Structure formats: structure tokens, C-alpha cells
Amino acid sequence: xxxxxxxxxxxxxxxxxxxxxxxxxxxxxxxxxxxxxxxxxxxxxxxxxxxxxxxxxxxxxxxxxxxxxxxxxxxxxxxxxxxxxxxxxxxxxxxxxxxxxxxxxxxxxxxxxxxxxxxxxxxxxxxxxxxxxxxxxxxxxxxxxxxxxxxxxxxxxxxxxxxxxxxxxxxxxxxxxxxxxxxxxxxxxxxxxxxxxxxxxxxxxxxxxxxxxxxxxxxxxxxxxxxxxxxxxxxxxxxxxxxxxxxxxxxxxxxxxxxxxxxxxxxxxxxxxxxxxxxxxxxxxxxxxxxxxxxxxxxxxxxxxxxxxxxxxxxxxxxxxxxxxxxxxxxxxxxxxxxxxxxxxxxxxxxxxxxxxxxxxxxxxxxxxxxxxxxxxxxxxxxxxx
Numbered sequence: 076x077x078x079x080x081x082x083x084x085x086x087x088x089x090x091x092x093x094x095x096x097x098x099x100x101x102x103x104x105x106x107x108x109x110x111x112x113x114x115x116x117x118x119x120x121x122x123x124x125x126x127x128x129x130x131x132x133x134x135x136x137x138x139x140x141x142x143x144x145x146x147x148x149x150x151x152x153x154x155x156x157x158x159x160x161x162x163x164x165x166x167x168x169x170x171x172x173x174x175x176x177x178x179x180x181x182x183x184x185x186x187x188x189x190x191x192x193x194x195x196x197x198x199x200x201x202x203x204x205x206x207x208x209x210x211x212x213x214x215x216x217x218x219x220x221x222x223x224x225x226x227x228x229x230x231x232x233x234x235x236x237x238x239x240x241x242x243x244x245x246x247x248x249x250x251x252x253x254x255x256x257x258x259x260x261x262x263x264x265x266x267x268x269x270x271x272x273x274x275x276x277x278x279x280x281x282x283x284x285x286x287x288x289x290x291x292x293x294x295x296x297x298x299x300x301x302x303x304x305x306x307x308x309x310x311x312x313x314x315x316x317x318x319x320x321x322x323x324x325x326x327x328x329x330x331x332x333x334x335x336x337x338x339x340x341x342x343x344x345x346x347x348x349x350x351x352x353x354x355x356x357x358x359x360x361x362x363x364x365x366x367x368x369x370x371x372x373x374x375x376x377x378x379x380x381x382x383x384x385x386x387x388x389x390x391x392x393x394x395x396x397x398x399x400x401x402x403x404x405x406x407x408x409x410x411x412x413x414x415x416x417x418x419x420x421x422x423x424x425x426x427x428x429x430x431x432x433x434x435x436x437x438x439x440x441x442x443x444x445x446x447x448x449x450x451x452x453x454x455x456x457x458x459x460x461x
Contacts, residue, residue, distance in 0.1 A: 084309065085294065086398045086424060088381040089336035089356045098361055098374035098412045112404070112415040113459040117443075119420075120453040122147055127447025129190075130429040133181035136203060137429060137445055139453055140176025146189060146210075148203070149453075151431070151443075170210045172197045178253040180262070182276055186213070188262060190250035196264055198279060216264075217244040218279050244281040246272065252296045254304075265306055267292035271316070273325070283324050288314065294339050299347035303328070307338035313352055313362075315370065333360055333372045342386035342393065351376075351393055353383025359395055361407070376405055378414050381424075389430035389442050392458070396425030402446055404458055418456055423449035433457065 120139075129140035137151040145168040174192030181187055187199040187210065196216035202209075221244045248268035255262055255276070262274040269292065271285040289308035297305045304316040304325065313331040318324065336355035343350055350362040350370055359376040381398035388394070392415075393405040402418040402425055425448050433441035440460040447453050 085339045092358050095375045097377050114416045116420055117455045117457055123451050126449040128175050129179045130427045130445050130447050131179040132429045132431045134184050138179050140179050142175040144172050146170040170199050177251050180253045180255050182259050190253045192249045194246045217281050221281050243284045251294050254296045254298045257300050265293040265296045295341040297341040297343050305341055307341045309337035339384050340386040342388045351386050353386050355382040384426055385428045387428035387430045394428050396428050398424040421448040421450055
């Protein structure tokens, strides 16, 4: 698969979904929505020299990855109290792999996992001590031991293309997204090679590979606390996987088909009962569990004029970033959703989002939202619900 084609295709908008009803409330006027929320950009974090491709908040820090392979760490602890600016932030490359950094996850503030366009997952030891500018790389997944063991046994070779084979532990295309299980013992990775792989975080061993999980590149993964794994693909499908009791491997539970274009982003509500999916069709679909525990589409959130590229959930808010250069903040009550705010300021498509409750504000409900863009900037927004 061509990396440039895969990245550019996510920016290409497709027609919206006429068959799915809109959940966006018509009862709230813009003036009423604005009276319910206040929002502003606190600052713009500069330092990356190429587009921002991944963001994650972990404890007192936020980590950002870029298309030039660099990973930076910034101070997230009480940003308003410290008058957040570039001078008092850690603003240096702390880790560097190869290829764009497509996804980041942090395990217990001790390990940082980064997914790269060069088909590898890298593991870094976190060191946030003063005057320490580099993180120690502990290894690369798959490990040398995993690769060597797989090479010794012919049965571990799988067909990946017409005239090419590889060992089952290797991703053979961009690793697009990562997610940790609730107990943080398992790391899930998805790739443009159409596979899902599961890694043990204690020794980094590859435990399982779901080959041909989709018909096209997998762009997103989301995990619920009950062990369900959701994957979203350029094949327009969301698939639901689970390792059933007594079984060794994950199996396909359900396939969700309503989008009419490639899926770029997935996010779950805090309780795991609602799934949000964003695609090139400019719509965010809302899926809810029915009485039998099955996910059913209940409607769409519309307003963006180009592809949905990223989603983030914080408390009862859903944040969406788009190729139209804007971010929208949504809130729903009983399937009646309101767009509370449209955040404008980026000069290029918004590629990634990370959100957290603002612990420095004790007077009202306040959240911090970080947005990374193809304009190479990270913007920090405060969202206050009145």
C-alpha cells in the first residue's frame, strides 16, 4: 500500500449519509449554545517542524509525535496556573524513531509506546527528571527473539502479498494506531497491512495476530472495559472483536456498516455504551448498545464540511477534528446532540486531539483540549461549561 495515498485519502471528503438521521438538535440556536459554553485558545505550542500526527495526555505531561519521526513532551500540569507558554515547557525532541509517529500510548507513566510509518512499534523508558532531554529506547516490536523464533518455524510464515511472505509477528505496513487494555497488560496495534496484533506489555511478546481482519487499511482501534475491541478501516467497516471465555484468540463478533467512505477515527463514551466513528463522509456516526448488547447506529452528527480525521471524548463531550481546519465540541442528552462550539484557528487540517478535565479550575466544569494539525502547531483550548 502506498503511504502517501493512504494519508491523502483520509483528507478526501465524500458525500454525507442521507440514510442516517441527524442527531444534531434543531431546538438550540447558536446563541443558546454559546451561552452554555465559553472557549478560547490558551496558547499555541510550537517546536515541531512537520505536521503533528499524534497526541496523548499522560499525568503531568502531554506527548506529541510528528511526521518527521520526532516525539516531544510538554508540561500539562496546571497549565493555567503556570501561564502556559513555550518558555516553561519541555520543548525538545525526547525520542526519535523512523517514519511518521502515527500513535502514542503511555503505560503507568513508565513506558511510552510509539507506532511508526516504518512498520515498527518502539518502546521508550520515560524519564521526566530535570535536565534529561532523551528517553531510553528499550526495544522495538516485534522483538529480536520473536522474529528469530518465527523464522525458525516455516508454519510461522504467512502470505502477505501475491509473491511475498512474512512472519506473523511482523507488521508489513504503517502501524496506524495503538491501544492498551484496561489492566494495561496487553497492547493492541492495528496497521495498514489489515492486521490486528496483540502484545504482552511485560515482555513485549506478540501473543496473537488477526490477519486479513479488514479488506483495506485499518486506521483506528478502540477498547472498551468489557474486553470488546473495535477497529475502523478504509473498507468503510467497523468490526467488533472479542476473546470469548475459554478461547485463546479473538474472534469476530459483529460488523458495523453504515459509513459510505473510509473510517479514520473511533472513540468510546466513558461508560463504553456509545461508540463514535468519524469518516471521510463528513459525518460522525453515533452507535449505541441495544438491550441485547449489540451496537446499532442511532444517528449522525453533521456540521463539518470535510473529512473527520480525529475524535476525543472527555466527560460527556465529544470533540471532532476535521480536514476543514476546525474542531467541533458536541454534547448529547437522550440522543439530542448540540454543537456547543466550533474552534477555529488552525491553518491546515486537524489531525489529532487529546482532552482532559482541567484540574486547575475548581469554579466550574472546565476541560483542556489539545489539537495537532498539518500546520505543525499544537493549540491548547479551554472549554468551560456554564
